[in-house]
Amino acid sequence: MSLDSPPVGRRERNKQAKLERIIAAASELFAAHGVDDVTTQQIAERADIGTGTLFLYAKTKGELLLLVQNAAYADALARGTAAADATPDVLDAVMAIVRPVVECNRTQIDNGRTYLREMVFGDPEEPRHREALEIVAQTEEAVAAVLRRDTRIGGDDAVTLARVVSAVQFLTMAASLNVGATIEEILRDVRGQIAAILPH
The missing domain is CATH 1.10.357 (Tetracycline Repressor; domain 2)
Structure with a gap:
């Protein structure tokens, strides 16, 4: 019996990739401009996702x-x-x-x-x-x-x-x-x- 973890499915990999893009985009924009001067739309565009998708990961x-x-x-x-x-x-x-x-x-x-x-x-x-x-x-x-x-x-x-x-x-x-x-x-x-x- 194998003790290896089951492989991560495509859907989970896609979710993780989106999360990583969101974190990277928000990190760059917040560091450059400060949180108050960045919009969620800018973060979504930088992460190459829709604003609705962004709100699935963070509401504010x-x-x-x-x-x-x-x-x-x-x-x-x-x-x-x-x-x-x-x-x-x-x-x-x-x-x-x-x-x-x-x-x-x-x-x-x-x-x-x-x-x-x-x-x-x-x-x-x-x-x-x-x-x-x-x-x-x-x-x-x-x-x-x-x-x-x-x-x-x-x-x-x-x-x-x-x-x-x-x-x-x-x-x-x-x-x-x-x-x-x-x-x-x-x-x-x-x-x-x-x-x-x-x-x-």
Whole structure:
């Protein structure tokens, strides 16, 4: 009896190819112009599909942005977690997780702020929003694991502090006051806030 997966049918291959074209088109257009200045019609034309077909994959531009950005945020988290594993100091290790996420968010500032807004206020039942919220949960788990290295921080406290770190990070990135801030300025601000809540 073969353990090989059954071959993927033509219909599934076509759906996957369309999805890849949509992601590529949305990525290029959002990076070049920002999510607010791109229409769904432009994305559909670039992906060589009809607008109706596009809406089968994502109902709004916000969902399209989540579709595009979730993979980038998941990759940022993976890089941050790997860096944290190699960083002995607790605060430095937390910042090792935070840094690539902030860098990902600031690649295109308007897109980054829109992504955060969509993630927080979007429909949690929609698959792209659920995926974004799962990335946040994984980030908090990674931060909690680092915080548990400090013997003064118990398991429940580590989870609570990780949620506070998440809130600090996202609010600092999303704040209108920080639109013109550099990555290093954002990181310095986040680090100062996190240092204030950790045991001294």
